[in-house]
Amino acid sequence: MRGFQQEQLDLFIFVDALGWRIVEEYGFLSDELPDQEPCDTVFGYSSACDPSILTGKLPQEHGHFSCFLKAENKSASPFASLGKLGWLPELVAGHHRLRSRLSRMLAKKLEYTGYFQLYSVPFSCLPYLDYTEKNDIYAPGGIINGNATVFSHWQASRKPWFRSDWHQSDKMNIAQVRNKIDQQSIQLGYLFTSGLDAAMHRHGTKGVGTSDAIDCLEQQIRDLFELASRRYKDVRFHVFSDHGMTNTVDTSDLMPRWEKETGLRYGADYVAVWDSTMARFWFDNEHARERAIRKLEQEKDGYIVREDQLAQWGCKFEDHRYGELFYLLNPGVLFVPSFMNQRFVTGMHGYAPEHQDSKACWLTNAELESHPRSIDKIFDVMVNASDRPEKAASQVSKSTVTVS
Ligand SMILES: [Zn+2]
Structure with a gap:
């Protein structure tokens, strides 16, 4: 017996760094999501782009741009005490694992809930700097200028919704959303994935590691779509990105x-x-x-x-x-x-937004009145999805009555 088929699902799938050029080159999900368009990105890195997707605002409006910025003065720097480590030999100080461990310890000490990494910032420079994403931008109150995110709109809509936790692996996030779809417990979903960005930084846009990552992601989305089509009457999948990727x-x-x-x-x-x-x-x-x-x-x-x-x-x-x-x-x-x-x-982003490799993408199977032309406009589509009347459900019951 087939599952319930009376509900709507709008799943928004964020694929970090899935640029328009890559979509074209690989024909990414062109069968499932036939409506495919380039989408202008925002200048900066994910730290600038992602808040724009979540709030519908540009960096100068939401306040986020880059991870590090100049501290108002040295005593205002959260890293004031780290300057003492400036004497460490570069090789030791730059050691990836040491940095990651120190980043985790510091985030805990400073009570940061946002994405935090010391990267390779020299310890001697850190006391002059401050950090932007102290709070989780996906959680309520996480945007610097206090802008509401799409999730507060979803919450207000009273429709059941779900968003991934960016701390978790893609595998875990996909499994969770799959579970929600299987139980038919959501109408709105935001699936976060970042594996493709990591693969392309490592292998570039044409490396074997990248085409494998793309094949794998396509299959995972196909599987989700197939399951959603069995569980819901009206399934709308939207795949989008924050920016593209350029080969170095x-x-x-x-x-x-x-x-x-x-x-x-x-x-x-x-x-x-x-x-x-x-x-x-x-x-x-x-x-x-x-x-x-x-x-x-x-x-x-x-x-x-x-x-x-x-x-x-x-x-x-x-x-x-x-x-x-x-x-x-x-x-x-x-x-x-x-x-x-x-x-x-091998691959990097954060160049002039007009460059062809910088462009993000918008892919959907939904018939929309207009496409989001830039990533900050994706917000409107997500908000509109929560206002969508349950047309499909009433049409189904109506036609059932007519037939019987
Ligand atoms: Zn990246």
Whole structure:
């Protein structure tokens, strides 16, 4: 006997870094989800993009942009005590496992519930820095500027809903949502997956490890779809991403050259955060600012991002909390080393959002009036799903009456 078939399901499947180019190249789920469109991303990394998906706002509105930023002063830095570790030899200090363990210990001590990683930030620089995602952005009250997320709308709708826990593995998250679908206990679901992002950082967009990860994910979504179609009358699956992925074609060693070639001193003249694809600077004096601008203008691997460009991207923070000067690398160039990675990484994101490899995707089997053209508009589709009248259910019972 077949299961119940009177309810609606809207499942929103977040696939970190599933760019539009990858969707096209691999024909990702083109049979199950035939309505496929590119979706503009937001400038920055997942730390900027994901809050935009959850709130429908741009970074300058929700307040999130990048993990690290300059602390208001040294005593305000949550990492003030870590400067003492600055004497540790780089190899020891940069050891991946030591860093991860220390990150976990620190997050606990500081009572951070958000995604926290020290990455490769030198211990000597940490006391000048602060951290953005202190609270879990998926939990109530987690957005810096206090914006409501889609989940508060879902909660208010009184429809049964579920979202994955990003702390857990993809396997665990998929198993949980599968269980919910099997029990027909939800009408709205947000499935979080990040495995493809990790695979592409490691193998690039064309590596065997990546095509295996894509095949596996496709099969998992197909299986969910098949089960949902047996359990629900009206199944809408929506797959989307936060940004794409670019293969690394060149590297820049500007970070280790910086002080030698400019004569500037970290903490005395300036503070900087060297993300994987951009460097953000704050200056203590005019000389340092002019010197840095002159130096950056000579570099061939990237460019200084103008204020009006930042404003156009929705990343113009009036208080310059994420930097007074942004230097962005050209697509495919990676800082090696940077504060985020000490070594070469095969795939990266966080370049100009207009670049073809930066574009995110929107894939659905639902007939919608319009597609979200940018990732912050996915919020509207998710909110609308919770307002959807239970049309399918009433039509089913009506037609049953007519036939009988
Ligand atoms: Zn990533």
